[in-house]
Amino acid sequence: xxxTLSSEDPLVQIRNEVIDCRRCPRLVQYREEVxxxxxKGFLDWDYWGRPIPGFGDPKASLLIVGLxxxxxxxxxxxRVFTGDRSGDFLYNALYKVGLAxxxxxxxxxxxxxxxxxxxxxxxxxxxPDNKPSPEETVNCSNYLxxxxxxxxxxxxxxxxxxxxxxxxxxxxxxxxxxxxxxxxFGHGKTLRLGKGIPAIICSYHPSPRxxxxxxxxxxxxxxxxxxxxxxRTNGSE
Ligand code: SF4
Numbered sequence: 001x002x003x004t005l006s007s008e009d010p011l012v013q014i015r016n017e018v019i020d021c022r023r024c025p026r027l028v029q030y031r032e033e034v035x036x037x038x039x040k041g042f043l044d045w046d047y048w049g050r051p052i053p054g055f056g057d058p059k060a061s062l063l064i065v066g067l068x069x070x071x072x073x074x075x076x077x078x079r080v081f082t083g084d085r086s087g088d089f090l091y092n093a094l095y096k097v098g099l100a101x102x103x104x105x106x107x108x109x110x111x112x113x114x115x116x117x118x119x120x121x122x123x124x125x126x127x128p129d130n131k132p133s134p135e136e137t138v139n140c141s142n143y144l145x146x147x148x149x150x151x152x153x154x155x156x157x158x159x160x161x162x163x164x165x166x167x168x169x170x171x172x173x174x175x176x177x178x179x180x181x182x183x184x185f186g187h188g189k190t191l192r193l194g195k196g197i198p199a200i201i202c203s204y205h206p207s208p209r210x211x212x213x214x215x216x217x218x219x220x221x222x223x224x225x226x227x228x229x230x231x232r233t234n235g236s237e
Contacts (some may be wrong), residue, residue, distance in 0.1 A: 003060055010150040018124050024136045027125040034071045034126060048078035054120030055080050058169040061116055061155045062099070063148065063198070064090075065164040067205060068123040068132060069211075073116055075126040079108045080119050089206040090119075090160075093218065097225045112189050116232065120147055122167040137167065145171050148200060154198045156231035158224070159185075161205030162192040168200060188224055199231045 005012050019193070022028045032118040035049025052069040066086075069075050071085025081087035082105045091112065099117040104110060112218075118219040123132040123140045132140070148154065148171060159165035169183060176197050183200075185189050191200040202223045210216040230237050 009058070010146065011054070011058050013042065014143060014146050014150065018051045018053040019197075021124070021143075022053050022141045024125060024175070027123075027127055027132070027136055030128050031125050032194075034075055039072045039077075042076055044169045045076055047076045048155065049075060050057075050078070051124035052078065052080050052121065053124065053143075054118055056114035056118035057116055058118070058151070059116075059153050060114070060151055061153045061164075062118070062228055063146070063151055063154055064117060064119045064159045064160065065157060065168055066119070066121045066160045067130060068121050069126045071126050074121075077107050079105070079112075080121055081105060082110075083107065085208045085211070086206045089106035089211050089218070089221070093206075093225055096222060097229055099225075099229075101105050118147070118151055120144065122164050141167065141171065144168075145175070148172075155233075155235055156199045156201060156228050157202060158201045158228050160203055161207075163198070164205075165202055172200065181228055187220070188227075190227060190231070203226050205217060 032049050035047035038047060051076040068079060070084040073087055074080050074082055077083035081090050084087060087105045091100050091105040092103040094117060095103040099114055100115045107110050108179050122144055123137055124143060144167060157168055159168050165185040178193055185202050187202055187204045189202045203221060204210045206216060
């Protein structure tokens with residue numbers, strides 16, 4: 001929900017277009033199949049089963065970008081990073097640094113409010129095996145471009161994983177006509193690409209595969225968020 005915006009606001013228009021989008025036949029079929037089969041434990045849920053738009057503060061100075069919704073997380077609840085362990089990790093950390101009003105993210109109507117941050121995914125539909133095809137990624141890229149364009153206070157962008165990083169970099173390079181070699185993803189890395197261009201910060205994705213193996217600890221993620229907080233408020237680390 002973006003409660004304070006009129007229906008004319010670009011973020012609302014993007015949201016409305018996203019939730020009705022059926023441009024990728026394979027992903028449309030998959031998201032609906034998952035929604036109809038469900039997972040044991042969520043059988044009483046009426047799955048969302050549609051694309052997942054971004055969520056958060058329309059005045060955000062920090063944009064957080066993930067890969068794509070989870071089959072039984074966002075694809076079930078209808079809100080990005082909501083109802084799965086990645087979301088639990090992410091929003092708990094956002095709460096700890098003051099970007100969220102609560103640590104829990106269970107459903108669209110759980111009262112979660114973000115302040116200063118907006119969360120989205122590079123691809124808005126759940127892909128099989130978490131792997132959108134190159135064509136599907138291109139199909140969806142315009143929504144990310146428009147979200148970035150609509151967040152006029154952006155000063156920093158936190159990319160969760162290499163896939164998000166590659167897509168954000170592609171968007172930023174095209175938007176600001178940046179030439180030169182492609183930068184490489186690295187956890188904790190910050191890229192300053194020029195005056196007036198939001199800083200890019202990299203983090204490993206908070207997936208269970210990373211958080212349960214210790215590849216991404218809470219301490220590591222809070223450290224990245226502390227950097228993001230400084231960049232979004234002061235413009236420097
Ligand atoms: S992945 Fe993006 S472009 Fe493809 S159907 Fe979903 S919302 Fe539309």
